Amino acid sequence: MLLRAHPRLLLPVLAAVVVGALTGCSLFDRGPRGNPAAQPSASAGGGAQLEIPTTVAVGQVSLIQRLGEDGPLRTLSVERGGAWQCLDCAGDGVTSRGTLAPELTERLQVLLANPALADETDQARRYRSTCIDALTSSLLTSTGLITSQDCPGEERTPVAGEILLLLTQATPAEVKG
Template sequence: MPPVSWSRPARVSAAALLAAALVGCSLPGSAADGPAPGPAGSGLSQRGPGDAATAGKGEVSLLQRVGTDGPLRTLNVEPDGRWECVDCAGDGVTSTGVLNPEHVTRLQGLLADPGLAKESDQVRRYQVVCIDALTSSLITSAGLVTSQDCPGEEHPPIAHEILLLLTQATPAEMTA
């Protein structure tokens, strides 16, 4: 099992590599086609149920991109609420901060919800179907949960709450 503490650059690098695989034209529909592990020593190289990439307990990473050519936003949040966002506004800037205690409590409750595992891409057999839509992928200890802002797409409720909390509690939001 990988060590509990990893360097921030390794995690960001792993998130960027994983995101490149995640936000292409489609996502795999089965665990056998799942993403490759991140580089050794990164939190994203842990393997979860069905060999899906996962984050450590209480950690979450959010990867967002509009279409296939848009800038990639990578937000990593630690269990204590410290966050780092790479290219948050599509301007190449990395910013850091800390969630307020209420947000940390809410986020940790959502991440610990056993229903989150039922929302994983593997369980839902999720596939990206829209072109040029905002694609959001959450990497949690329960697995990868992806959604798109497409007409008619239902968002997994727990993951959607996490997504809203993260995008509203950090200073920059993805713009189309």
């Protein structure tokens, strides 16, 4: 009943619960010396499987997307050198891997190093979701979590919006909404 009274709170809370439940860690879990905790990954079938990240190092980024409450959770992680792994990127349950072109890797690093990114985090903006059943995209950067929804009237953050566009155009992660 409480969730029906505050539907705007449902999606961010649901995303945080899903991320926490799937990883068993908090979003701010840090290892010794403030380094991100290690993320071991192995599937039940014995092959490697991408886990949903809870932290990323400088120069890395993860994109977590979901269309509505019941849509599949797509996760894309990009390393500093441009190598990427995507779990359910096209919504088909397939894990994909690749490497960004050198010029895209360089552009991504410039965007991730932009000091303005700190002003675009959910915490700095006091972000609240505004739509139900919209595509929600969350970028996890070393600066913090940056969430956006693909719905009328929501303004994209300039730097994070450019990162989102770069990632979705250069990988199988497609913005569908």
